[in-house]
Amino acid sequence: MQVYLPIAELSVNIFFLIGMGGAVGFLSGLFGVGGGFLLTPLLIFTGIPAPVAVASVTGQVVAASTSGALSYYRHGGIDFHLAMYLVFAGVIGAFFGVSTFSALRGAGQLDLVISLGYLIFLGSIGSLLVYEAVGTLVRRTKNKNRPLKVPGKHNWVHGLPLRVRFKRSNLYVSILPVLGIGLFIGFVGSLLGIGGGFILVPALVYILRVPGNVVIGTSLLQVLAIMAATTILHAVNSQTVDIVFALSLMVGGVTGAQFGAAIGQKMRGEQTRALLGFIVLAVALRFAYSLLVTPSDPFSITAITLGAG
């Protein structure tokens, strides 16, 4: 069944959209990530214009993180005090991200920056995940019961001024790195159409030493707030949010996530992390391919007029 996307001005098969949302939702439930970093590239590779894909996926990420954040909220897994600082900085970052998005789109370099951005972030995070997970698996098979290296309670970040006490996270830390992380995630997330959870969680754990029981919930809340703000900013600034498109992705995504989460609980942590790492690396390589290999058609055409005609 074909459905007409009023903003993209394209006619696509609705089952294809829901199916893709479902597949990515399944992975996001399985790995506990937002899924935007997989969905946006998949849509771009299948021919959806990059601006519409990026802007509409932000809506899908809001839906995906809402169900997750709600479930963590019920179990008390959110540090609202910390999230408040992150969101504040994140919204400012998102504002700059969306402005950059529009400027790049006008200059014709949006696709390039999106490809490079994905290559850098997915490439580094993917390598890290694979390296760590494979390392753990190798140690396990060698049966060396070496204790896992627990990150120390203090590092250079804890020496910075303007310290604030975050009771829920049991932290007393400077707000400067907190704001810095929020700003960065907001900027990157709105520019690339990703929630940024897969960058935010490691940053919170390794830089701020946020404990494991609140890190996912807090990160989900931050992603939810930033993506909500980004959706509105994209709607106002570039008018590329397609509500029909976003809704089809949401329906698939939210449903798929439930099945993914059910299966994810049966898998071992390092197995899922290794698998996620390989998928992330594959997407990064696909972007490298599009940047390095001679395109089949070097010419492209773009309408300058913003929004629907």
Place this chain on the structure above:
Amino acid sequence: MQVPFAKFFIPLMGAILIFTLWVHASLAQKLVPKMSELEISINSTFTGENLTLFGTIEAHIGSDEKVEGPFDVIILVQGSAVDRVVREKSRQAGIWLNAQQVTFKGAPSYFHVLSSRPIEDINSAENLVELGIDLTAQIHEIEGPSEQVTIAYTNELKRLMQEVGTYGLSSHAVSFHSPTFYSANLELPADVPNGTYLATTFLFKDGTLIDRSAARFFVRTIGMEEFISDSARDFPLAYGIVCVLLALFTGWLGGVAFRR
């Protein structure tokens, strides 16, 4: 290359007008064109539309001259003007990126020429350009680094538009069912650009333009789709907020429905 629009266009139109009047006086035959639809509505299940353009060639009222062929018909269908950029990727520092570009201001969003014979057999290229039966003649302004580049990019524009079905030359699309009755079929693709379209029918006899007639038709989204694209354009803030509320609701519903 800068083509001053008014300076070029107004004298051209004047020349065409005089030419048309002169032709009318000499040949008392006129065109009576019709279209199967005057409004193409795009709804959620729109997968393209077939438009039939047809008409007859009649003698002017009061004229006792016989209507005699053979005639040639060219139908030019063009969409509303949009600004477009054609960009070319080239390898720089090892990666492929958009390097050179040419801007086409006021280019028709849709450009199809339907004719009863190949247009170059009907009339000379210069005359066709003068009549506007040429994409370049319909573009208001072209901005590019050099004339050589803009010519090459204009060809790329045609090719890219042809690939998505918004540019085409169909040399045998107009068929004559009798010496004075013709019809042509125009297939509008699923992603046909919205806007006002102009269908101009040119009637030729022995390489001379006898008559021409223009008619408008509209392509627009209707119902829910029209409402959505209108609100996205006119009330972007409210539209964005509604998108977010919808996402929050879907997420909440998913969480509740599956009790995760």
